[in-house]
Amino acid sequence: MKREYWMIIIVYLVMQFSSLIGVPLLMLGFKTLGISTKLAVPYWLIISFSIALIIVLLILRKEMKQFNLNQRGTGFSRSVIWAIFGVFIALFAQSIAANIEQLLGIEMGSENTKDIIKIIDSFPLAILVSSIFGPILEEIIFRKIIFGALYKRYNFFVSAFISSLIFALAHMEPKHILIYSAMGFTFAFLYVKTKHIIVPIFAHVAMNTMVVILQSAYKNDIEKLIHGAEKVQNFIGGFL
Incomplete structure (x- = not known):
């Protein structure tokens, strides 16, 4: 398997477990700002998935340049x-x-x-x-x-x-x-x-x-x- 693919798998796993740290931190921040802590989960999902997808696409950018359906x-x-x-x-x-x-x-x-x-x-x-x-x-x-x-x-x-x-x-x-x-x-x-x-x-x-x-x-x-x-x-x- 390509080194880039192993990197993608690691990024995906880190993203999956990042909520263990990310959500509590957001909840703490939201509580300080007077924002509903219930929004911490959806906010972190969007943040973590967005970052992971951007990183994955950057890793695959060479393959994407060569991509042609025909x-x-x-x-x-x-x-x-x-x-x-x-x-x-x-x-x-x-x-x-x-x-x-x-x-x-x-x-x-x-x-x-x-x-x-x-x-x-x-x-x-x-x-x-x-x-x-x-x-x-x-x-x-x-x-x-x-x-x-x-x-x-x-x-x-x-x-x-x-x-x-x-x-x-x-x-x-x-x-x-x-x-x-x-x-x-x-x-x-x-x-x-x-x-x-x-x-x-x-x-x-x-x-x-x-x-x-x-x-x-x-x-x-x-x-x-x-x-x-x-x-x-x-x-x-x-x-x-």
Whole structure:
């Protein structure tokens, strides 16, 4: 693996753990200034993700200069089609995984998503993290670097399985490992199919944006549907 890629992984890990120091410091500063300490989390998310993304893009600036959709892999028009189509593939894969989890008796709903919605409700600009900064960084880390390194040594399924598993565990929701892994497989497929990291990035950004907007706009309705589905699941479980 390139030295630059190891640097990117280190930047990503530092960003993930930076909240342990950054958030308390912001809370202290906000308290002194009379600003609500609840804003410390969304502020630090935006600051840390922005800085990390800038550093990562600076590290990759040489590769970005050489980037041309028509030089290798799928051409521009087909890449656009795959990027758009990839959003629906990801949503479909996610729905299948969610149904399997439901059959296994796993509780519906993601705590990560709920926390993100709460943060966005308190500070709308935080949507930049969930919908743009986060997906871009994740695709660079988990698809371009980790999956890419594995794919040079193993076949697609082995490489996608390992990188998707790491991607799923990184979200700290082991009970929803199937959903995150399904997304990881989909984005890895898009990357291999088009040979352009911008394609899974677009699909990931679009999917996250759709989910956040729908969750925010129809939060109460979605909660009712989840509770209704859980009642049906418990009813069926009583017979099994």
